[in-house]
Amino acid sequence: MxxxxxxxxxxxxxxxxxxxxxxxxxxxxxxxxxxxxxxxxxxxxxxxxxxxxxxxxxxxxxxxxxxxxxxxxxxxxxxxxxxxxxxxDTVPVKDLIGERLGLTMVMETSTIAFIWIVSFIIGVYAATHQYQVGDYVASFIGFVGLAVPNFLLAIVLLYVGKVYFGLSIGGLMDPEFIEQPMSWAKFVSISQHLIIPVIVIGTSGTAGMIRRLRANLLDELQKQYVTTGRAKGLPPLKLLIKYPLRHAINPFVADIGHLLPEVISGSVIVSVVLSLPTTGPMLLGALKTQDVNLAATFLLFVAVLTVIGMLVSDLLLAVLDPRIRFGATSEK
Structure with a gap:
């Protein structure tokens, strides 16, 4: 390895x-x-x-x-x-991307964690409770998440939060913390403001992964080895985790490398709508003004994260599925 x-x-x-x-x-x-x-x-x-x-x-x-x-x-x-x-403003690119890059990493990491956790729980539940109320609810969430654009959901939440709850959803922190160094109060403020952007950006990715995991797990649950395990008296939870879930989760893990660029591209317009101080609005402005150094730096950063994500997904696949061997050759 x-x-x-x-x-x-x-x-x-x-x-x-x-x-x-x-x-x-x-x-x-x-x-x-x-x-x-x-x-x-x-x-x-x-x-x-x-x-x-x-x-x-x-x-x-x-x-x-x-x-x-x-x-x-x-x-x-x-x-x-x-x-x-x-x-x-004729300033070095590294000075522009400093804090914005850190806030972007926090938001994207939180979004990916949200997508994995929510889609894993709902996908497994929907597959193991096929044609029950929970399965229909999960399917409805999946269709809505795939059909509703992220920026439209962001606008709706902005309106609902302001009109009905009096909340200021825009931004990633309270105004008094913008130029302040990191502190516990600033961390709490960022955590509170992250909830809405994470839900908005993660909705479409969560919906797609729920559908894929549900379909893969349903296919595995109908195979003969699962029936044999039940006949031998294996507990349902142990049978699910040890065999079909390990096989069904392979495409789920393989999506790690593709998920990151999808999340970053989906967050650009959402960041503009929600006035988030991340790299999204700055990247959009750099592309519009042909600021080559700034735009190319952002996109290269995305490429680095993507190839690292592909490597991580390949390594996790080998750990989860012992049938995968690096550099192995088929033998007749």
Missing amino acids: LNYVARRLLLMIPTLFVISALVYVIIDLPPGDCVTSQIDELLSRGDPDALRRADELRHLYGLDQSLVTRYFQWVGGIFRWDFGLSCQ
Whole structure:
């Protein structure tokens, strides 16, 4: 297994290199650059020095160099934790993503934990109580979660919380803690404000995983080895955990690598609606203004988490299912 992990880690290097190159090129493809909108604003004001200012800004951001040169300068700076300058307020990217990145990690981790726990409990219950009231309720939750967009659910909760309960749902903490260092009071405030975003963002992912786990477990429960186990007198809970659940959970665990980018992409619009100080709104703004360094840094971060999630899911699959062997070859 150590050899397999080492190979996968080495494979991550060219994978992330290709992803970063594609992301950087695609963001830079549309006509214009991050200076264009700033210069258009100066020209609309009748500023006679707008064109000179444009040349200065392009030189400051390195936009007067070729795309290949800018890309390799950005990649080289990553190893020094230097992601270049952002066109937003002309500050280093690392200064912009500091606290937002931490809050985003907290929110995404909480959302993924919510999805796993809720979908596992409801999926197992629905499969073991087929065609009962709990099964119909779980199916209803699944259909609603898949059908209702996250941003629409966020708007509904904003309205209900404000009108009927007098609650301020927006943001990830109370206003007095925004510029304050971390403390117990700030931690409690963040935890309270996380509840609504986690539910909103996790609803669609939970719905899909409930349906998949229920279908897989129902298929396993109908197999002959389960009938044999019942005939031998195995307790229902022991029989469920030891055999069919271990097999049915494989696709559930395999979704770890795919779940993270889905959660992050789904949280962008929700973060805008709920005014969350995460990387979502900043990423959206960076893409709109062609802030290549800022947008590419965020997307590379997502790619790193995705490949790590795929590795973790593969390792967990090997632990859960002894039939999986790394590097094994079939023998006739």
